[in-house]
Amino acid sequence: MKPELIDVQSLPPEEKIDIDKVGIKGFKHPVTVLDREKGLQHTVAELNLYVDLPSKFKGTHMSRFIEVINEFKGEIHVKNVIKLLKKLAQRLSAKSAHLEMFFPYFLQKKAPVTQISSLMEYQGILLASYSEGKKDLVIGAKVPVMTLCPCSKSISQFSAHNQRSLITVKVRFKEFIWLEELIEIAEASASSPVYSLLKRPDEKFVTEFAYENPRFVEDVVRGVAKRLWEHPEVKWFFVEVENFESIHAHNAYACIERTKRGS
Numbered sequence: 001m002k003p004e005l006i007d008v009q010s011l012p013p014e015e016k017i018d019i020d021k022v023g024i025k026g027f028k029h030p031v032t033v034l035d036r037e038k039g040l041q042h043t044v045a046e047l048n049l050y051v052d053l054p055s056k057f058k059g060t061h062m063s064r065f066i067e068v069i070n071e072f073k074g075e076i077h078v079k080n081v082i083k084l085l086k087k088l089a090q091r092l093s094a095k096s097a098h099l100e101m102f103f104p105y106f107l108q109k110k111a112p113v114t115q116i117s118s119l120m121e122y123q124g125i126l127l128a129s130y131s132e133g134k135k136d137l138v139i140g141a142k143v144p145v146m147t148l149c150p151c152s153k154s155i156s157q158f159s160a161h162n163q164r165s166l167i168t169v170k171v172r173f174k175e176f177i178w179l180e181e182l183i184e185i186a187e188a189s190a191s192s193p194v195y196s197l198l199k200r201p202d203e204k205f206v207t208e209f210a211y212e213n214p215r216f217v218e219d220v221v222r223g224v225a226k227r228l229w230e231h232p233e234v235k236w237f238f239v240e241v242e243n244f245e246s247i248h249a250h251n252a253y254a255c256i257e258r259t260k261r262g263s
């Protein structure tokens with residue numbers, strides 16, 4: 001007869017090796033995040049949650065990760081995530097706890113000429129760690145934009161190749177920074193923002209605006225880096241840009257990571 005509901009997790013493992021991170025990955029859950037206009041925004045996140053595990057235990061207690069998310073009723077954002085991680089570490093007798101959260105984030109955006117409003121989707125990123133009193137918080141966004149090639153513009157009699165590009169921005173910050181600020185910085189560094197809804201006058205505007213603002217992938221990554229460097233709240237940043245080139249079947253890529261001195 002098998003012993004009834006034995007707690008296998010608490011037994012010693014065959015190999016007594018400390019585990020850096022163990023937990024759940026790809027867990028989808030409704031969440032509430034902070035929104036600069038509305039206060040809160042409801043969305044659905046993909047969550048990875050981990051703790052460390054000492055060598056004396058065979059397994060962690062996976063069910064407790066979900067229990068902690070339930071206790072927060074899905075309200076997981078930059079202002080309370082460390083509280084959640086402290087609770088998780090305590091609940092699992094761990095020294096450290098980590099969260100990675102990726103979620104669609106929607107903003108109302110007005111078309112440039114007709115001013116018709118529509119919802120635009122971005123991806124929000126929240127990365128957080130808590131380890132023996134030390135916390136680390138990173139917020140980020142993935143922002144789709146348009147880039148028009150300066151080389152193509154200058155060598156062609158007419159037209160210039162242009163494409164959709166994806167800017168990924170991640171920052172560590174002093175007190176607080178809105179996701180919206182990262183999105184604005186990314187969009188301001190491209191040839192043009194992109195929109196969900198454009199009528200004909202908007203389409204004409206966006207086409208000509210991009211033509212007047214040609215940008216290499218290098219121009220975009222430097223533009224974002226300059227703006228983040230000058231932002232008083234930002235302590236560290238990572239920015240990467242990928243252009244889905246329309247004249248190639250491969251992409252153009254650039255990234256910059258910087259830590260500000262004294263941070």
Ligand SMILES: Nc1nc2c(ncn2[C@@H]2O[C@H](COP(=O)(O)OP(=O)(O)OP(=O)(O)O)[C@@H](O)[C@H]2O)c(=O)[nH]1
Nearest residue numbers: 006007008009010022058059060061062063064065
């Ligand atoms: N550690 C570990 N657990 C797993 C693995 N695969 C599945 N499980 C989980 O084992 C869980 C049950 O273990 P616990 O979380 O310890 O549940 P429990 O013992 O009833 O809960 P507590 O009394 O709080 O410890 C299930 O929810 C499964 O998700 C694995 O590879 N490792």
